[in-house]
Amino acid sequence: MVIHIAGRGRKRRIESIARVVGFDGVGYHLADALEAPFPELLPQSDLSSLSPDHSGELP
Numbered sequence: 001m002v003i004h005i006a007g008r009g010r011k012r013r014i015e016s017i018a019r020v021v022g023f024d025g026v027g028y029h030l031a032d033a034l035e036a037p038f039p040e041l042l043p044q045s046d047l048s049s050l051s052p053d054h055s056g057e058l059p
Helices: 044-048
Strands: 002-006 013-023 028-032
Touching: none
Parallel strands: none
Antiparallel strands: 002 013, 013 028
């Protein structure tokens, strides 16, 4: 995450929030963190397979 803070004193504010999506020899590749798509959610049936078994451990 890269957070750009602008202003001084009480006028200080967050100007932008970005997330790093890549890196190469030239520098970082950023995407706007507030406009980036959310990851897909797992279907409810897939979530039940992630629940702990009787011993309390995940598969």
